[in-house]
Amino acid sequence: MKKAAAETVRVGDLIRTKRVIVCCGAGGVGKTTTAAALALAAARVGRRVLVLTIDPSKRLAETLGVERNPPDPVAIPADRQRLAGIQAPARLDAWMLDHKLVADTSVRRLTKTPEEAERILSNRIYQQASRMVAGMHEYTAMEALHRLVVTGTYDLVVLDTPPSRHALDFLEAPRRLSRLVDSPALAALLPKSDGMLARAASKVLSKILSAVFGDEFATEFVGFIGTFAGIFQALNVDVNAMREFLSGADVAFLLVASPAPTTLAEAHFFQEKTKELGLPFRAFVLNRSRALNVKKGMPSSLRDAAGGDVELESAVRKLEAAAVTELELAGRDVALLRDLELRAGEEATAVALPEMPAGADDMGTLIAVADVLLGS
């Protein structure tokens, strides 16, 4: 039986109905801008929206008129909301975080007492290299997301995931962290360990650590792991809860990509991976696509305007030559979009956003992108 058109996935519907949209993608594909445009689009149709992003470009923060690294989400200034056509009770908030702040927030939330939090925050190893604890900021982004959705302050939260080569690394990084804690040999390094096997394993491990890192650091490091153990354990439980939450029907995962020879391969990988993890993949967003150029007209009409002017005629001829090339490139991107649509299947869709060489971080362009997404 043929599927009714109304049943197919539309990005505009995702914007109007979902409670969480997760934007994934490699660095440099315009993911943050897409996330901001999605959030803006939802606010323009009357929803209360938060866009949550880690380490965004300075200019996007400026466009939205928000500070970077506030302790809580902040509202976009009222005049900009008006300018963007957002009317109360609809609203657009943004929360732009950086790694260090995210890590510190995690520590505070996951420790049982303020004293314990202070002990960790003042730990030399933690201070020097809080980045050593990978997955911490990805984890906090997810946790903040969960909390914000549960409290019901927002109708929709758009999560812009941290850039990484693998689109779903933000889900894997916390897992790596929690797997470390599961290790019995590591547990043996901790004060209250028991079992002869574990103790023997721990002896070998501390020998190795000393040989590799030097005695001083090895001792300090074991102390650090000990202090962190509680956090790790809390993390492990929450990572699983978070996965479950993200597989819900209220959630949509989007892959943001730009036209490149590897795009199809990346899309394939992403789709397989989301299926494997049971995550609701809903759309490919093909950024910087020239596919929409096929709707433009050829410049031949300008020929009449030349009216016999030799120089203008020569200019129009050059324009026509360029038009042929542009049409060719547009055709290539149309084909790519069609391939992505096929790949998307029935549970997802593919949309193209135009190339914007001057950037998309002024409000006018952002609104234009938002409207394209709403109509997709």
Add this chain to the structure above:
Amino acid sequence: MTGKGGVGRSAVTAALAHIAQDRGTRVLVTEIGDDPEDYSPLARYFGKDRLATTPRELAPGILGAVLLARTGQELFLRGVLRSSTLSHAALRSDVLRRLLNAGPSFREMGIFFQVLHYLRTTREDGSPEHELILVDMPATGHTLSLTALPEVLLRLIPGGPIATALKEGQSYLNDPDKAAAWVVTLPETLPVSECLELLDGLDRTSMPIGGIFLNRVPVDPYTTRERELLRPLLDGTAVLGAESYWAPELAQRETARLLAGTRVPVYPLQQIPHANLVAHLAEVMGGARPIRRRTSMRP
């Protein structure tokens, strides 16, 4: 070789390798990877799907290898843990593997050590096996953490074998005669902004900066007079071909902004067709000269 995604960094890296090989330099191209099975954009320019974990010939006179945290960590552990039982235990130790995997600093350390290993490798006559090593960095964040790694880690681990390796690495990385960071970018708004931010970041590390490849500079087909005549016809209309008119203007504006924002030499590379990209690029780059700010031109 650094620069955000989509600016043609891998093509420029491949072209540099060809130029070096052409001039008789033994060159090794490397790329930071997460997984040995990953598809490699750099290898694609040599007609391969991926790079091997140890140096293998990609083209006559050009070797390639993928840099993986794990490869470097294993090389390091083998070197440090002289006792073979201990080294064996370490390499098989699940907890150590998880530990090294959990900390990005440890993963970078592995990559750092793999590069150091290639720098140390010599031929029988004592000359370096790899005279030039090109490292294609997938993300700008990676570059900064890798170049800052020795300083960050040395503060934390001032002694022991890691410190020794870091200091040896520093002696290469911080010496302008031996190493340089090159940034690839485009004459467009966001890439130029990000390039300037990256240069700021690099300035805060001790890594010398070689220069900037300004890639895909559009060719302006129009004369000044033709531009004047066309402008009123194109302003506010969307016709095919108009990009050829506006792109050079944008590129000029953004090039000026880049030149105003940095003293690092900028090498423009004209936009060229996709077919035979690397060969064309190598030809263009071989003769590239830096451009300067108009205001700072001196006789």
